[in-house]
Amino acid sequence: MTDPIAAAGAGLLADALDAQAVEVTRVDWQPPMDGTAADLATVATDPRRRDANARAARAMLDVQAMLVDVAPASEVLGLERGEFLHAGPPIDWERTAGPMRGALMGAAALEGLVDDPEDAAALFASGTSVSLTPCHHRSAVGPMAGVVSPSMWMFVLEDPSTGRRTYCSLNEGLGKVLRYGAYSPEVLDRLRWMSAVLGPLLASAVRAGDPVDVTGILTQMLQMGDEAHNRNRAGTLMLMRDLAPAMVESDATAGDIGAALRFIGGNDHFFLNLAMPACKLALDAARGIDGSTMVVAMARNGTDFGIQTAGTGDEWFTGPAQIADGLYLGDYGPDDANPDIGDSAITETAGIGGFSMATAPAIVRFVGGTVPDALATTRRMGEITLTENPRWTIPVLDFRGAPTGIDVSRVCRTGILPQINTGMAGRVAGVGQVGAGLVNPPAEIFPAALASLARRVREAA
Amino acid sequence: MTSPPPDDVTHVEVRAGAYADSVALLQVSKDVAATPGVKAAQVAMATPLNLGLLSSMGFEIGTTTPNDMVVALRVESADVVASAVAAVDAALSAASRGRSGGGADAEVAPRTTASALTRGDASLALVSVPGASATVEAMDALDAGRDVMIFSDNVPVAEEVALKTIAGDRDLLVMGPDCGTAMVDGVGLGFANAVSPGPVGIVAASGTGCQQLMCLLDAAGVGVAAALGVGGRDLGSSVGGLATRQALRRLDADPSVELIVIVSKPPADDVAAALREFAGTLETPVQFALLGAGQPDITEAAESVLATLDRTVPGWPHWGSAAEARATGFLRGLFVGGTMCDEAMLLAAEELGPIRSNIPLDPAYALDASMTADAHLMIDFGDDSMTAGRAHPMIDPTLRLDYLTRTAADPQTGVVLLDVVLGHGADADPAATLAPAIRQVAGAPVVVACVGTEADPQVLGRQAAALAEAGAEVFLSNAQAVRRAVALTGGSR
Numbered sequence: 001m002t003d004p005i006a007a008a009g010a011g012l013l014a015d016a017l018d019a020q021a022v023e024v025t026r027v028d029w030q031p032p033m034d035g036t037a038a039d040l041a042t043v044a045t046d047p048r049r050r051d052a053n054a055r056a057a058r059a060m061l062d063v064q065a066m067l068v069d070v071a072p073a074s075e076v077l078g079l080e081r082g083e084f085l086h087a088g089p090p091i092d093w094e095r096t097a098g099p100m101r102g103a104l105m106g107a108a109a110l111e112g113l114v115d116d117p118e119d120a121a122a123l124f125a126s127g128t129s130v131s132l133t134p135c136h137h138r139s140a141v142g143p144m145a146g147v148v149s150p151s152m153w154m155f156v157l158e159d160p161s162t163g164r165r166t167y168c169s170l171n172e173g174l175g176k177v178l179r180y181g182a183y184s185p186e187v188l189d190r191l192r193w194m195s196a197v198l199g200p201l202l203a204s205a206v207r208a209g210d211p212v213d214v215t216g217i218l219t220q221m222l223q224m225g226d227e228a229h230n231r232n233r234a235g236t237l238m239l240m241r242d243l244a245p246a247m248v249e250s251d252a253t254a255g256d257i258g259a260a261l262r263f264i265g266g267n268d269h270f271f272l273n274l275a276m277p278a279c280k281l282a283l284d285a286a287r288g289i290d291g292s293t294m295v296v297a298m299a300r301n302g303t304d305f306g307i308q309t310a311g312t313g314d315e316w317f318t319g320p321a322q323i324a325d326g327l328y329l330g331d332y333g334p335d336d337a338n339p340d341i342g343d344s345a346i347t348e349t350a351g352i353g354g355f356s357m358a359t360a361p362a363i364v365r366f367v368g369g370t371v372p373d374a375l376a377t378t379r380r381m382g383e384i385t386l387t388e389n390p391r392w393t394i395p396v397l398d399f400r401g402a403p404t405g406i407d408v409s410r411v412c413r414t415g416i417l418p419q420i421n422t423g424m425a426g427r428v429a430g431v432g433q434v435g436a437g438l439v440n441p442p443a444e445i446f447p448a449a450l451a452s453l454a455r456r457v458r459e460a461a
Numbered sequence: 462m463t464s465p466p467p468d469d470v471t472h473v474e475v476r477a478g479a480y481a482d483s484v485a486l487l488q489v490s491k492d493v494a495a496t497p498g499v500k501a502a503q504v505a506m507a508t509p510l511n512l513g514l515l516s517s518m519g520f521e522i523g524t525t526t527p528n529d530m531v532v533a534l535r536v537e538s539a540d541v542v543a544s545a546v547a548a549v550d551a552a553l554s555a556a557s558r559g560r561s562g563g564g565a566d567a568e569v570a571p572r573t574t575a576s577a578l579t580r581g582d583a584s585l586a587l588v589s590v591p592g593a594s595a596t597v598e599a600m601d602a603l604d605a606g607r608d609v610m611i612f613s614d615n616v617p618v619a620e621e622v623a624l625k626t627i628a629g630d631r632d633l634l635v636m637g638p639d640c641g642t643a644m645v646d647g648v649g650l651g652f653a654n655a656v657s658p659g660p661v662g663i664v665a666a667s668g669t670g671c672q673q674l675m676c677l678l679d680a681a682g683v684g685v686a687a688a689l690g691v692g693g694r695d696l697g698s699s700v701g702g703l704a705t706r707q708a709l710r711r712l713d714a715d716p717s718v719e720l721i722v723i724v725s726k727p728p729a730d731d732v733a734a735a736l737r738e739f740a741g742t743l744e745t746p747v748q749f750a751l752l753g754a755g756q757p758d759i760t761e762a763a764e765s766v767l768a769t770l771d772r773t774v775p776g777w778p779h780w781g782s783a784a785e786a787r788a789t790g791f792l793r794g795l796f797v798g799g800t801m802c803d804e805a806m807l808l809a810a811e812e813l814g815p816i817r818s819n820i821p822l823d824p825a826y827a828l829d830a831s832m833t834a835d836a837h838l839m840i841d842f843g844d845d846s847m848t849a850g851r852a853h854p855m856i857d858p859t860l861r862l863d864y865l866t867r868t869a870a871d872p873q874t875g876v877v878l879l880d881v882v883l884g885h886g887a888d889a890d891p892a893a894t895l896a897p898a899i900r901q902v903a904g905a906p907v908v909v910a911c912v913g914t915e916a917d918p919q920v921l922g923r924q925a926a927a928l929a930e931a932g933a934e935v936f937l938s939n940a941q942a943v944r945r946a947v948a949l950t951g952g953s954r
Binding site: 003004005010012013014016019025026028030031045376379382383413 | 480574577580593596627651885886
């Protein structure tokens with residue numbers, strides 16, 4: 001019989017098709033975000049857009065992230081004394097929030113710039129002999145505060161076909177940890193042990209064997225109930241399975257090996273710090289494609305939430321970071337939480353985390369939802385993404401691919417904001433983690449990015 | 462409109478960010494107005510046109526944006542406000558039933574045309590969202606390799622050119638924007654009459670012109686293979702017939718098409734010339750029905766199609782007879798079809814001289830904002846300026862009925878000329894609201910062009926009979942209706 005017809009707009013015209021026994025797929029159309037209609041039309045009719053977005057998505061999906069090395073930031077990033085990386089878009093000390101301050105103060109003490117972390121505040125306020133740079137500007141990503149200092153050891157991921165690399169620090173565990181802004185002596189002691197024992201042991205294990213296929217582990221994780229942002233249990237165990245033999249065969253003492261394996265196995269988030277740079281490695285492949293409306297980074301510094309797109313170079317579009325909606329540890333409540341922080345939204349940018357909520361029923365309640373909500377969330381994210389990832393599939397959705405490649409124009413058209421699973425840091429420097437939940441970017445950054453894309457289209461014409 | 466009696470209670474609320482399409486809101490307004498104790502109800506998006514209407518109804522609306530929904534009620538007493546608002550909510554939720562957010566496993570409804578097209582094997586997209594957003598939805602279809610019909614009006618012409626240029630590069634067809642009518646694979650899209658398959662292929666830059674032609678051919682027993690709308694501006698100089706060429710190529714490749722007819726409002730001369738040249742390169746003969754001074758009207762064009770196909774020209778249907786005219790008075794034509802209005806002005810001007818209009822043949826005869834003049838005048842209620850944020854008058858009769866009431870009371874009205882367009886998508890029973898209004902027109906004859914077929918949901922014969930019963934003289938042919946109305950006007954200039 002007659003082919004089906006897709007209908008957007010007046011229900012009456014779709015009804016008229018129904019009356020003629022034509023199958024109709026009805027679009028649940030709603031007006032776009034305020035003030036975006038003209039820019040949307042400009043970007044939509046940009047003759048470069050379709051191919052640019054296809055190229056961006058293809059470039060992202062073609063990346064294979066291999067763990068090839070573990071080494072200090074001073075070596076692999078050339079980070080020098082007094083240089084600090086941080087999560088999110090650029091920020092200066094005056095505007096930093098509590099957890100960012102706490103992490104920077106702790107890192108300054110770790111590097112021996114001050115004896116007492118409390119003294120570091122004045123050092124950062126003076127701005128002399130110290131500098132702050134976003135992780136993203138140095139091919140790195142940092143969870144929560146994301147602070148990286150020269151002595152911290154980094155995972156090094158490489159795309160074998162291009163040799164491009166990305167970096168991330170080693171995960172410290174939960175609770176009172178530097179990335180949540182805690183800097184007590186036990187936090188610094190743990191970091192020193194990580195640099196002295198864990199880093200070198202991991203390095204020898206990675207160098208001893210074949211590179212670890214991080215993208216492949218992510219594929220398996222998604223089938224095993226991890227969404228690779230707030231749940232990394234399966235991924236952590238698979239990594240340990242790959243590295244443990246070489247660790248045992250290394251020259252390290254049995255005590256150090258046991259401590260390292262106990263630390264990794266006792267920290268369900270250990271793999272997150274591999275998932276994040278794997279996502280960045282994939283998304284960086286899509287940078288610098290004129291005409292593409294795809295988001296290549298979402299990141300927060302605890303004050304601002306910023307995005308970058310494939311078609312707008314290194315420009316950041318920022319707005320105020322939001323407070324997550326979720327569950328709190330112990331007696332903590334919403335008043336204790338800092339606004340959203342961390343580069344970990346790179347996972348959502350790549351289609352996992354909140355975008356793949358449907359695959360992780362075990363964490364749904366932890367982040368304040370139900371299983372049907374999780375299925376609906378993943379499907380809803382499909383409304384704002386360019387494609388599905390054929391490698392990262394979700395069993396409960398009949399093995400559909402993770403929704404991948406956030407399209408700025410579809411966010412503006414639908415008003416659907418990316419869904420991010422996240423931890424919550426305490427508002428006050430030194431507190432640490434207070435909870436976990438769900439958060440969205442501030443809506444206005446998407447029209448801002450769209451306006452910049454539209455301006456570039458007009459200039460190119 | 463009259464101001465409300467002092468004991469009435471008005472209730473106005475602005476719902477920021479709420480949205481429903483204008484047809485759904487028309488239904489909501491109707492449902493609420495029928496609630497006991499409610500004297501008037503307008504639930505509408507806060508577009509300038511609707512704000513003007515609300516103001517003329519005596520409602521005071523504060524600051525709004527076009528994305529706000531306004532609920533304006535006039536009720537008998539304050540006790541009724543709560544139940545009236547409840548009726549609004551109930552009607553709005555009924556209007557949005559079937560949207561997303563249903564049960565646990567419910568699929569999330571597609572929010573963009575792109576999403577809808579990835580879910581199924583739809584061969585075509587029909588876009589009728591507000592004009593400022595139509596281009597984006599239409600591009601989704603082109604990106605998915607599908608043809609698109611853009612029913613929406615108020616689309617910027619630069620966007621139309623961009624869409625049609627891209628479509629041409631990809632061998633796809635953009636019907637519209639402001640394409641009211643099409644028929645593809647036997648399916649009527651937008652406002653379309655139910656006609657049989659047959660040898661004629663139509664390319665139409667005019668929705669109601671296309672409908673008039675299809676209905677006349679149907680009355681003569683000749684069917685239509687396809688009717689491809691191209692939008693009213695396609696034959697203008699800025700678009701240059703981009704979609705018309707593409708549509709001609711499609712119909713030329715269709716072996717069931719024996720004759721192609723191009724129907725359009727007055728085109729740009731150079732575009733028409735170029736198209737005639739292009740048409741000469743096709744295997745299928747092409748006949749042009751381009752309205753203009755001294756050109757054949759659509760009824761004559763239909764007769765010439767029949768002659769080409771070697772068919773008999775029937776006597777065109779006609780119902781009732783109009784009362785005799787006042788000795789003096791002006792012709793007042795109130796149209797829902799732009800081409801019906803254009804054709805009427807062209808024909809009437811030959812006898813009566815210039816006709817004032819909101820879509821005048823010559824800009825010198827444009828009506829001012831009052832839409833009145835001490836002269837012969839014709840108004841197209843389907844013009845872009847009359848439909849921003851409102852449903853088309855073929856669906857929503859409010860504006861024309863309001864004007865007809867005032868016209869009926871005007872002693873300068875000599876003859877009233879109306880069009881009624883039937884078919885899929887149009888008002889389910891236009892005679893039901895029009896017949897009482899026609900009865901109000903005392904002292905002036907009413908002539909109606911009723912465009913439709915017996916197979917239409919409204920049934921041509923039934924509608925025409927009801928209009929004739931109310932005192933109107935009804936014709937299937939718009940040209941015949943116009944000539945009759947002009948004759949009744951008695952040469953008043």
